[in-house]
Amino acid sequence: MDSVLNFDSYDTGPFYDEMFLGPGKPRPGTRLLMEKLRSLSQHELFARQAAAEKAFFDMGITFAVYGDEQGTEKIFPFDIVPRIIESNEWKMLEKGLKQRIFALNLFLNDIYHDQKIIKDKVVPKDIVETSAGYFPECHGLNPPLGVWSHITGTDLVRDEHGAFYVLEDNLRSPSGVSYVLANRQILKRTFPLAFSASRVRSVDNYPSMLLDMLYSIAPSTPNKPNVVLLTPGVFNSAYYEHSFLAQQTGITLVEGADLVVHEGYVHMRTTRGLFRVDVIYRRIGEDFLDPKVFRKDSLLGVPGIMEIYRQGRIALANAPGTGVADDKAVYSYVPSIIKYYLDEDPIIPNIPTYICREKDHLDHVLKNLDKLVVKAANESGGYGMLVGPASTKKERDEFAEKIRSDPRNYIAQPTIALSRCPVIVDDHFEGRHVDFRPYILYGQDIQVIPGGLTRVALKKGSLVVNSSQGGGSKDTWVLYE
Template identity: 60%
Template sequence: MDPIETPQIAPLIQSQIQQQMENSNLTLDNYLLDSAYDEMFAGREALHAHYELLMEHFSSLPKDDLTRKKQAADLSFLNQGITFTVYGREEGTERIFPYDMLPRIITAKEWETVERGLTQRITALNLFLKDIYNEGRILSEGIVPRELVYSCKQFRRHMVGLQVPRNIYIAVVGTDLIRLENGEFVVLEDNLRVPSGVSYMLTNRRVMKRIFPQLFRSYGVRPIEQYTQLLLGTLRSLAPEGRPEPNIVLLSPGVFNSAYFEHAYLARQMGIELVEGRDLVTHDNVVYMRTTSGLRRVDVIYRRVDDDFIDPLIFRADSMLGVAGLFNAYRAGNVTLANAFGTGVADDKALYAYVPAIIKFYLSEEPILKNVETFLCARETERKHVLANLDKMVVKAVGESGGYGMLIGPQSTAVQREEFARKIEADPRNYIAQPTISFSRAPCLVDDGFEPRHVDLRPYVLYGDKVSIVPGGLTRVALKKGSLVVNSSQGGGSKDTWVLSQ
């Protein structure tokens, strides 16, 4: 929608809120509504009921109080070392993760649908991985094209016929959701290999409870602090047979990895060792950790290292991050990895288009959470459609993440579109495209007022003895006005996510 046509909030509700905000000097002058679903405003005439108390509270805060709270939050993040790494930027790689103090609120009814949909999805994707690495029924019956699976760079032939503990291939998942114009949550992406960001979810909550304790209590927000203990319980449940008190470690690429803060945070919260590849060794297909008192057996590895780098004997021979012989120990059943080798095939962006069919095939159910319409450039007719409409599409490389390898058509130049057209023609299997979606916007504190910014939601799903989902997730924010890119590596930030108990 042209900005000139973008409606402002109705004068009556704006004046009512503005009266409350008289002492805070905050304004709604730049809060313009468009066709996107607004998390706070139910059209131009009213607030969504669950945001009324929030606006009342923030509107009553003097500006000096708000400034002090913002400074306290920033200092807390700084003291905790809550950072992320941006690669390829000349101005420096280490940054404090941007944080917006206005929480994103989700009602109990909305969350119930999200929770059921995520449980359904992880169950079906686990069955899919078990099937393609064993019987291959879904391939034989033509539900998912065999060539699409076998051409995926994340398909690991070494995993064919290998049994994994409890048949759980994906124990930890971060699923990216967006909300459409009608308010419906849909799945934008599945992150099954090494999903990150959960530490920001947890630290956002800790800071929010500290700086707005009364508001937090008034809302009856469901807790998320149990996540690390749920994760620990999930990892324990996947231990090899005969190891009732398993030794669990978190395997990190090291301090230069973009998510190293998270690796250290989670290991500390779970009370397990944080290790790098050089800390582990294998003997007779058993993994051991080097300690000052000698070698200690390792039973479960929560790995934050990609397949390609995890075992130089099987995958990339030049990797300095992995453990030689780890795959053989895994194949022998002497150590469990979460997530399993080869799970990346199920979060390939081209395979994403088949998840609704995967759910129907294994569960005989309709998807509770729908997909975004997706065009596979590997299909000639769909490729022609994409190339003819690049200015309207979002194009993604199937193996990229973090906002990299992506073209946002409406915000691109002719030169960029020509470059992507050449890439698509050269390697169509490597690209998919989706319509540009103006997903939901939530209020953010910007300078002296409230402004809407686009947000997504990444809930975290655990799968061990059962499926566990903490009520909330990481709400990521496109802090740049008009931007649709929420990734921290591309200038995005985050919010606390409040799921209401009733």
């Protein structure tokens, strides 16, 4: 008889396990899935994993292996065991995310207008003005509906007690939502019965929600608004996502060279001449958006577009300038920001954060480098980061030097023992650390897609989930009540 991959030897360790209450005891929401997994032979489970990987490959959801002349392509690592979030937990997250995005948008609007929050000494002026995401060129802009960050992907983690924390706010142009939809499509085929019995909330409506949001911010036009997605091009690592979202929403995928400012409006170049554009979902950084205003050397953008935006004749999602609100030093003030604008306490807490520009924090950080995670304030993707407990003395010394030479650019946080999920490792299951990125849309109102991207650190013991650093992903099932 075929052997079965069981959980008899599965060790939850000293961590919060997303699937098990304790050894051999599944959480209530995961019971049906567990039964399914236990009923499959090892052969069948491997066959399903292989079928899922082949589907990703055939669909062309791949990346080119760097430096391979034969043009070899690989899929992003994917584990077929889903991560499950139960409805009561989800309700809390949804509320907390809406609260946070609402406050951060008020913050952005304030920063680029009256700066009351600075005048009231809640957020220090120099923290804002030294942020790489802060653009003085954006002062006085009035984006449609007063919304700056239309699409947000907030990174959440859980500690060993199962408490959720916000790890990072991504308000510029967060990527990954296409994987949420692709992972779901594949997982439905992989475990159809367990899926339907588990009563999983659908994520398939995301493209419709996205399209509605983009329509809602269009400047007034007599016709159906013409919406485009602006991509840096086929060589961008998120290009698949750009073309996927354009395909699913029916909006036109354009590069900077397809657009031109003409007679006071932005147009795209078509086979029948110029055609007016009303809304741009931009997936290029604002610094590349308009060489007349931002980086002069940018070839990806559209010269003159900012002036048209300032006049309200084109809408941009996200608005330029949102990066100041996801700066990692500004992050540490978000609880105060929520309190200042809403007079509420944050529903999802921040991780306590040391800001190296403050002398006493800096001393503490330098003394405790072996216990802390240190991050560069303006980097993402897992770059410019030191995970203290996993570092060598040499790495710590080098990092200490970097911090001392530019304290403004560094923050530090206690190392969180991230929650874990089982993944298939050879012929058994092992726990691996995960995080979670839900996606939030903000147009007429704020909506959170019931699901998100669970990223998993596939290296044993690793806490870094970024795909550039050996991370993979899982489907995430948010359950109905």
